[in-house]
């Protein structure tokens with residue numbers, strides 16, 4: 194190889210859910226350029242600014258490359274052997290002294306973008322017998338899993354909008370033009386929406402802010418935060434009363450439809466109009482447009498998951514798609530058939546076994562799929578005598594990501610021991626006793642175990658590592674495996690052998706062979722998909738559009754969709770009660786919602802100059818009428834106060850806001866003492882989660898309600 198010539202490497206971006214193909218030019222261990230891979234079968238060259246910053250993470254002088262230990266508030270570098278030994282000894286001794294419940298773990302968002310972690314984290318949690326598990330899931334999409342568990346029998350069987358073929362796309366509480374899609378993996382969202390409109394299709398957005406997506410839509414309706422359940426009930430009311438409900442082919446595969454008829458009686462468009470802030474006629478028209486469209490799909494994301502009735506929203510969205518005959522058909526919502534079918538691999542033990550088997554100690558919120566709500570983490574450390582004494586955080590920054598970050602900081606300070614598996618000393622990991630830094634991004638091979646399952650086409654791609662890590666470096670999975678082996682050494686010789694054999698690549702190969710496109714061997718040769726074959730498809734493998742899969746893909750015992758799970762019907766009563774008693778003090782006259790930004794990735798990519806340069810982005814957006822009403826004319830900075838705290842940020846007047854609603858992005862607040870991220874600290878902003886009340890929650894699922902938080906705003 195002529196070392197004068199740059200080399201080209203193709204991989205999938207691991208930063209968000211969109212799975213964009215990248216073309217990376219590099220030479221002698223340096224990245225020369227990062228572009229969209231035009232030949233990628235899924236993304237066709239689309240890329241966003243974050244992917245270009247992958248090189249900044251790789252080169253970041255602030256990134257940890259060796260374990261560090263906190264000694265009198267100084268960080269000392271230590272060797273891997275010493276670090277792993279000390280971490281396992283400390284965790285083990287706390288567990289022995291206080292029992293299984295004394296060790297907790299929080300897993301953050303990059304976990305699901307790292308197949309090694311997905312495959313080997315279990316070794317560690319099993320070795321410790323951890324019961325107090327938390328993750329970003331309960332600050333994000335838990336309602337989707339609840340709805341899927343109870344309606345389809347499996348928490349991961351999430352319906353995906355067929356946006357490439359639909360004629361009517363109703364988006365509620367999502368901003369895919371900025372987020373690039375979530376639980377709807379589809380690289381190049383702006384282009385796909387444009388294509389939808391070019392085909393003559395319509396895009397309608399329901400959002401308290403005229404977002405970047407709303408700006409491109411055919412229609413945008415402002416909605417008051419937290420009232421989407423009412424809108425959905427109103428839409429269903431019209432569809433049921435006007436006799437346009439027709440589940441089509443699925444009619445024989447659903448049960449409980451009658452309950453929907455009864456349920457919607459009290460929610461006519463007129464009944465829900467004042468609470469939602471949407472005129473009755475518009476609700477009626479929307480219901481008619483949706484049910485009359487040749488094909489239509491309703492999709493709701495963060496804005497409707499992270500509110501107090503998140504589970505009801507996700508349930509009713511599924512119901513809407515089903516009763517209008519838009520479920521399990523092209524142009525509607527369908528299940529994906531991924532090459533590694535984790536839904537099948539994990540199987541299902543039946544609906545009742547995954548929910549409320551135990552509760553959080555202080556507030557009694559339910560467990561789901563082995564996890565407790567993250568909003569309870571701080572109190573389980575601070576207020577529960579039998580609670581958590583030691584924490585593991587992995588690939589997460591809960592101090593900035595979980596409501597009431599200040600309380601969480603206090604909790605972390607009180608722990609007997611904390612270890613973080615992370616690449617930075619940030620707002621969370623600065624509280625750790627030891628930080629174990631894994632290899633990252635470009636040094637890691639990649640396969641999307643999770644997001645292929647949520648993709649709008651069936652696709653598969655394997656990306657090798659671009660750069661080989663240092664000899665002494667460890668990948669996330671190696672760290673978890675090593676810790677597990679220290680904590681609970683394997684005695685059984687067969688299991689020991691298995692443990693030695695298992696690597697992410699070997700397990701992936703096995704899973705592909707066992708998957709929907711793998712075929713059992715004939716004459717010792719695999720006929721179907723293998724990792725070796727996938728490796729040859731540098732630009733990915735297209736396995737076709739989503740296709741109908743019901744009823745056989747259902748995991749319910751009777752192979753029917755449960756349209757009206759009792760648990761959800763009962764929760765409607767909570768909704769009705771909530772409508773009368775607001776419980777909010779009058780002094781908080783505004784509702785706070787979030788705002789994702791193209792050049793942010795949750796809390797952790799602000800140490801890249803190219804992503805933070807330009808003006809302050811951590812600003813409060815407010816409608817001009819509210820500016821006047823709150824006497825903020827001419828104010829450049831404002832104080833936002835909530836039930837749990839206050840912060841000061843810049844003010845940005847914007848007609849794009851619904852009156853009475855203000856918006857602030859999350860993931861900022863790098864002004865904490867002791868973080869070692871120089872650029873981020875210079876562009877710190879403030880953390881929205883310092884003022885988000887941890888008591889606001891969808892009590893059914895335990896998901897945090899980070900949207901629709903009562904606040905007041907004054908000039909400083």
Ligand SMILES: Nc1nc2c(c(=O)[nH]1)N[C@H]1C(S)=C(S)[C@@H](COP(=O)(O)OP(=O)(O)OC[C@H]3O[C@@H](n4cnc5c(=O)[nH]c(N)nc54)[C@H](O)[C@@H]3O)O[C@H]1N2
Pocket residue numbers: 300301302303307329332333495587588589590591593594595614615616617619631632633634669787788794795796797859860881882885899
């Ligand atoms: N108010 C409000 N709060 C929110 C949201 C909101 O919209 N509003 N959004 C919520 C959502 S959807 C999410 S997903 C969460 C995210 O919440 P978290 O997952 O807790 O936070 P991240 O900012 O994603 O932090 C990721 C961490 O992983 C580290 N990291 C990066 N790559 C790797 C890696 O390869 N290995 C390891 N071990 N570590 C790595 C980073 O340094 C960082 O510390 O935030 C939630 N919080």
Ligand SMILES: Nc1nc2c(c(=O)[nH]1)N[C@H]1C(S)=C(S)[C@@H](COP(=O)(O)OP(=O)(O)OC[C@H]3O[C@@H](n4cnc5c(=O)[nH]c(N)nc54)[C@H](O)[C@@H]3O)O[C@H]1N2
Pocket residue numbers: 209210302333365366367368369371372373374375399400401402404416417418419420421494495496497500786787788789790791792793794795900901
């Ligand atoms: N650039 C960028 N992309 C990202 C991320 C990022 O941080 N930056 N994060 C990734 C992650 S982890 C996730 S989970 C996804 C999230 O993906 P999305 O859900 O598409 O992203 P959000 O921007 O949070 O969209 C939520 C929308 O809901 C609106 N909203 C707030 N409250 C309500 C309400 O009560 N009702 C209704 N109808 N709408 C409401 C907000 O105004 C916002 O437009 O994005 C992913 N992609």
Ligand code: SF4
Pocket residue numbers: 206207208209210211212213239240241242243244373380
């Ligand atoms: S949209 Fe997501 S996957 Fe695509 S390049 Fe940007 S960060 Fe990467």
Ligand SMILES: [Mo]
Pocket residue numbers: 302329333
């Ligand atoms: Mo997320």
